[in-house]
Amino acid sequence: xxxxxxxxxxxxxxxxxxxxxxxxxxxxxxxxxxxxxxxxxxxxxxxxxxxxxxxxxxxxxxxxxxxxxxxxxxxxxxxxxxxxxxxxxxxxxxxxxxxxxxxxxxxxxxxxxxxxxxxxxxxxxxxxxxxxxxxxxxxxxxxxxxxxxxxxxx
Amino acid sequence: xxxxxxxxxxxxxxxxxxxxxxxxxxxxxxxxxxxxxxxxxxxxxxxxxxxxxxxxxxxxxxxxxxxxxxxxxxxxxxxxxxxxxxxxx
Numbered sequence: 033x034x035x036x037x038x039x040x041x042x043x044x045x046x047x048x049x050x051x052x053x054x055x056x057x058x059x060x061x062x063x064x065x066x067x068x069x070x071x072x073x074x075x076x077x078x079x080x081x082x083x084x085x086x087x088x089x090x091x092x093x094x095x096x097x098x099x100x101x102x103x104x105x106x107x108x109x110x111x112x113x114x115x116x117x118x119x120x121x122x123x124x125x126x127x128x129x130x131x132x133x134x135x136x137x138x139x140x141x142x143x144x145x146x147x148x149x150x151x152x153x154x155x156x157x158x159x160x161x162x163x164x165x166x167x168x169x170x171x172x173x174x175x176x177x178x179x180x181x182x183x184x185x186x
Numbered sequence: 187x188x189x190x191x192x193x194x195x196x197x198x199x200x201x202x203x204x205x206x207x208x209x210x211x212x213x214x215x216x217x218x219x220x221x222x223x224x225x226x227x228x229x230x231x232x233x234x235x236x237x238x239x240x241x242x243x244x245x246x247x248x249x250x251x252x253x254x255x256x257x258x259x260x261x262x263x264x265x266x267x268x269x270x271x272x273x274x275x
Contacts, residue, residue, distance in 0.1 A: 065275055085274070086194055088267060091251035116274060128275050148275060156248075156267075157274025158194035169195040172271035 054133035059140040065128035088156035107139040193269035
């Protein structure tokens with residue numbers, strides 16, 4: 033299940049929902065991404081006042097479905113949940129939720145990380161930060177690409 | 187009509203988010219479209235020149251919501267989008 037939304041989400045509610053959907057899962061992993069205080073390469077030091085998330089409606093949903101499908105092909109998952117927020121967020125706000133349920137922990141842990149790694153590099157979201165120094169678009173990081181490459185090794 | 191969308195820093199540089207374009211007959215690939223846009227609108231130079239200069243600010247292209255290479259063919263009614271590398275999550 034995939035949602036792109038402005039509204040915040042409740043981790044407790046989402047956990048209860050995936051637990052219901054997953055039937056006899058032996059493991060549920062949830063990951064929550066939050067707005068950090070400082071972003072970037074150091075050139076934009078200063079506390080972040082707000083973060084604006086832009087996305088490409090249509091392609092975003094298509095990409096996330098595709099990532100979810102790839103994860104389901106690779107691990108025996110009983111349920112998955114992805115929520116990504118868009119619009120204006122502030123420090124410590126929740127941005128993203130990934131939850132995976134499986135019979136065993138390894139599949140749940142690995143698939144959650146796989147979904148996040150793909151989401152960061154392949155789903156069309158862009159962050160713009162606003163601090164006292166002004167606004168700037170956050171640059172993509174090589175470490176995110178490296179995280180993705182790890183899953184593509186034979 | 188070709189629909190072209192722009193996102194994030196590219197949208198801001200060009201000061202537009204979407205435009206419609208009658209696909210010229212001699213434009214049959216993504217690279218040809220970029221060349222065409224560079225001639226039609228001088229602001230595009232800032233977008234595409236920047237990409238060759240600094241790492242991390244390159245321009246990605248999607249056709250019909252799938253990321254493609256510069257040699258990808260184009261046809262009438264395609265949905266094209268230009269955007270920087272993604273930074274979600």
